Amino acid sequence: MRALWPSLSFLLASCASAPPPARAPSQTAQQFDLIIRGGTIVDGSGGQPFTGDVGISGDRIVAVAPHLDGMASRTIDATGLAVAPGFVNMLSWANDSLVEDGASESDIRQGVTLEVMGEGDSEGPYNDKMIANAEAQQVDIKYPISWRSLRGYWDFLEKKGIAPNVASFVGASQVRTFVLGEDDVDPTPAQLAEMQNLVRAAMNEGAMGVGSSLIYAPATFAETPELIALATASAQCGGMYISHMRNESDHVLDATDELIAIARASGGPAEIYHMKQAGTGNWDKQKPMIDRIEAARAQGIRITADMYTYTAGATGLDAAMPPWVRAGGYDQWRKRLLDPVMRKKVIAEMKLRPVGWDSLYFQAGGPDKVLFLQFKNPALKKYTGMTLAQVAKARGTSPEDTAIDLVIEDGTRVGTAYFLMGEENVARQTALPWMSFGSDAGSQAPRGKFLLSSVHPRTYGNFSRLLGKYVRDDKKLSLAEAVRKLSYQPASNLGIKDRGMIRAGMHADLAIFDAAKIADTATFDKPQQFAVGMRDVLVNGQPVLLDGQMTLARPGRAVTGPGTGRCPPK
Numbered sequence: 001m002r003a004l005w006p007s008l009s010f011l012l013a014s015c016a017s018a019p020p021p022a023r024a025p026s027q028t029a030q031q032f033d034l035i036i037r038g039g040t041i042v043d044g045s046g047g048q049p050f051t052g053d054v055g056i057s058g059d060r061i062v063a064v065a066p067h068l069d070g071m072a073s074r075t076i077d078a079t080g081l082a083v084a085p086g087f088v089n090m091l092s093w094a095n096d097s098l099v100e101d102g103a104s105e106s107d108i109r110q111g112v113t114l115e116v117m118g119e120g121d122s123e124g125p126y127n128d129k130m131i132a133n134a135e136a137q138q139v140d141i142k143y144p145i146s147w148r149s150l151r152g153y154w155d156f157l158e159k160k161g162i163a164p165n166v167a168s169f170v171g172a173s174q175v176r177t178f179v180l181g182e183d184d185v186d187p188t189p190a191q192l193a194e195m196q197n198l199v200r201a202a203m204n205e206g207a208m209g210v211g212s213s214l215i216y217a218p219a220t221f222a223e224t225p226e227l228i229a230l231a232t233a234s235a236q237c238g239g240m241y242i243s244h245m246r247n248e249s250d251h252v253l254d255a256t257d258e259l260i261a262i263a264r265a266s267g268g269p270a271e272i273y274h275m276k277q278a279g280t281g282n283w284d285k286q287k288p289m290i291d292r293i294e295a296a297r298a299q300g301i302r303i304t305a306d307m308y309t310y311t312a313g314a315t316g317l318d319a320a321m322p323p324w325v326r327a328g329g330y331d332q333w334r335k336r337l338l339d340p341v342m343r344k345k346v347i348a349e350m351k352l353r354p355v356g357w358d359s360l361y362f363q364a365g366g367p368d369k370v371l372f373l374q375f376k377n378p379a380l381k382k383y384t385g386m387t388l389a390q391v392a393k394a395r396g397t398s399p400e401d402t403a404i405d406l407v408i409e410d411g412t413r414v415g416t417a418y419f420l421m422g423e424e425n426v427a428r429q430t431a432l433p434w435m436s437f438g439s440d441a442g443s444q445a446p447r448g449k450f451l452l453s454s455v456h457p458r459t460y461g462n463f464s465r466l467l468g469k470y471v472r473d474d475k476k477l478s479l480a481e482a483v484r485k486l487s488y489q490p491a492s493n494l495g496i497k498d499r500g501m502i503r504a505g506m507h508a509d510l511a512i513f514d515a516a517k518i519a520d521t522a523t524f525d526k527p528q529q530f531a532v533g534m535r536d537v538l539v540n541g542q543p544v545l546l547d548g549q550m551t552l553a554r555p556g557r558a559v560t561g562p563g564t565g566r567c568p569p570k
Helices: 008-015 095-100 128-136 150-160 172-180 189-205 224-236 252-266 280-298 330-337 340-351 360-364 378-383 388-395 399-410 423-430 448-452 458-473 479-486 488-493
Strands: 031-041 050-057 060-065 071-077 082-085 087-089 112-117 165-168 209-213 240-244 270-272 303-307 312-316 370-374 415-419 435-437 510-513 534-539 542-546
Touching (some): 031 060, 031 510, 087 435, 087 458, 095 150, 112 534, 150 165, 150 189, 172 189, 189 224, 224 240, 224 252, 240 252, 252 270, 252 280, 280 423, 303 423, 330 340, 360 415, 370 399, 388 399, 423 458
Parallel strands (some): 031 071, 031 082, 112 165, 240 270, 270 303
Antiparallel strands (some): 050 060, 312 415, 370 415, 510 534
């Protein structure tokens, strides 16, 4: 396929046009810190690409024109290459990987300049017990948690030095655990008010909204009115509600209705994390799911979604076992699994179609569709890259017994991939106009502690796979539209007004790549392989990737939400 693709210069010249009048005219003798010359500018608007120059001073774009006559301390020749706004990773788990290595190389090499965290759990607020539990669950990357709030985490990263920008939602599970612990309990009115105030405090620090992950304990114990209350506190501060919905399989339509109801009641926007229809028996639910979303949007309810570009998800063995056994945190979970009566009950529920919960083990369709990625216990790391079926055979135990034993022996939920989705559904979703993209993974490099475990290939390829496979090869959407959905659209959804476009006044977060070569190379067999085709990446005006090589620049900073400084607790 790639051999038949025309040269990039021909491809981009065929769609290039003069920029619209709204763009800055040519400048005369202006001084810039950096000029990007001669690239095909795909500006994030979704409009026609055009050939031109981009002038940068400090951390801002100051001019965009067909030709800039000014002088610059540095020039980047982008002839034959696409120049796009930096990409937004709407679902990042770079929390730990940025602590270990601020380079964020696997995402920088795909053009990602903003990592957005906070799926249910977030890096604040913390209390002492939560910190102790979080530190106990650390796997390969171990560090003391020295902060208590999101702002404290951002300050830590900025002081350490990181290549990308970072942002975060405040986790609904985080505030629930802070107030209620991890048990299956309902908040009193006073406790719910305290949880709302924690959301407001995080919004005041700069959170983008509140994020939930409703298949996991303790998040799954939160009922709809509790979520509406938290989403309302977020919306009053200009924030979004974003959710790994309560069900992504048999009851995905009911879960979609719940998310829409939360958005309607809160008055704020809502987004679906990693939209999918899990399990072969649910692939036909895609159209009615889309219809529900578009009907809500037609009513003025701001519903959007994000996705990763693969047919497998990745999480842990907690997603294979019923919520009741996981209540109270890992120690209580392990204690119940060691009880013969409870163990027998868990095994029975694992084998049956789930009722009232979402079992990724059941929806995957068998133990051969469950792949192990990460263990904490050195004695178990030999199983990394094997399926549950293979490990069960090697140990001479049933798949269900094997899964339970591994959780007990590892001291963690065990990192696991589940093969769940249909390729046609994935491809169709990439073209939805309200779809953005998130890796649901860390950002790392094939070195050091990162080699102690495996990863899902989305860690290295999610965004380049969109631009290579789905844009160039399969032609599911245009390059301009894909860039819009990677940059301006997610930034706009988050309420970020000065990133996501190539326009004068915007922060200079930019990705320069060869549209004829960009591609993912990571596979499930060999996942720790960098994507190709990205040549230069700028963050806040500084090159962090230049001529295909990482630089030592660490200009990343916290990008804060619309409630910053104006949303104190009540």
